[in-house]
Amino acid sequence: MQIEVNGKKRLIACRTAFEARAQLGNDTDIVILNGFQIDSDCPLTEKDTLTIIRKGTMPAQDELESMMMARHTPAVHKKLKQGRVAIAGLGGLGSNIAVMLARIGVGQLLLVDFDIVEPSNLNRQSYYIRHLGMTKTLALQSQLVEINPFIQIEIRTIRVEVGNVAELFCGYEILCEAFDKPNAKAMLVNTALEKLPDIKIVAASGMAGFASSNLIKTTRPLKRLYVCGDLENGAGIGSGLMAPRVQICAGHQANMILRLLVGMEEI
Incomplete structure (x- = not known):
């Protein structure tokens, strides 16, 4: 399926948010799904927006923009x-x-x-x-x-x-x-x-x-x-x-x- 990950469109084979985190990051990363930080795994659907944030590091500008957009909604x-x-x-x-x-x-x-x-x-x-x-x-x-x-x-x-x-x-x-x-x-x-x-x-x-x-x-x-x-x-x-x-x-x-x-x- 195609979803947006850290501001970029990606085709992934993962079925859940935590599977995507395991593939793209590590177990300690923060996961924000469609603007909401999740603590338990959730299924992914087409066109979801996923933000994976590594703790303790400053993200690149496009990643930070994606994170804030996920929190605020794109229009806001x-x-x-x-x-x-x-x-x-x-x-x-x-x-x-x-x-x-x-x-x-x-x-x-x-x-x-x-x-x-x-x-x-x-x-x-x-x-x-x-x-x-x-x-x-x-x-x-x-x-x-x-x-x-x-x-x-x-x-x-x-x-x-x-x-x-x-x-x-x-x-x-x-x-x-x-x-x-x-x-x-x-x-x-x-x-x-x-x-x-x-x-x-x-x-x-x-x-x-x-x-x-x-x-x-x-x-x-x-x-x-x-x-x-x-x-x-x-x-x-x-x-x-x-x-x-x-x-x-x-x-x-x-x-x-x-x-x-x-x-x-x-x-």
Whole structure:
């Protein structure tokens, strides 16, 4: 029968997925059949998609693409691969959002931040001790390359201001606002809405402290603007920014970006 194995059409005589693994790989390889990782053997049928992954090694680009396509379905993976997302601010929100988008294979990312990694960032941001003193753009880029070396990553180590918003983010279909300070958030959102009429904006407001995670939600106050958070709990004395709620909010933003990339504009 003819099936697709690691992105290539192959004629095989095997009747089951594990027989194919024994023929093409070894017993410790991970087997994904039609997008689902299987732990027990399954029969194969004509035109099945089989992905065989060797543990502990980085697959070639076509094999990784096949694996991700199997996980996401071809139509979804194609849309993600064509996606162009800009992330403004690479702190607790932006660094974690970038990691999520790299993991799902968003094809082109723009990372924008002017700051360096310092010790107080380590409580919630996706950085490590080895990154201390590095610019956040370079530190995050190095992490994303280790996660998915086959996506395009552009970095701009610059402070975002009213005068450079249009130049920085022109050409990207989605802008992710991930700043800490309310005035910076408002500046970016208002300027982008005015000067970039085709861009969709996914912003955040209210994720500080340790109030219930169930208060964090995604809203759509304007046609091109989505806001994630509880809209109330800002950082202040006695209510700091901590990893759990910050990352929950980052997850909301990343998931909304995912939904927009696959054509789902409703929240």
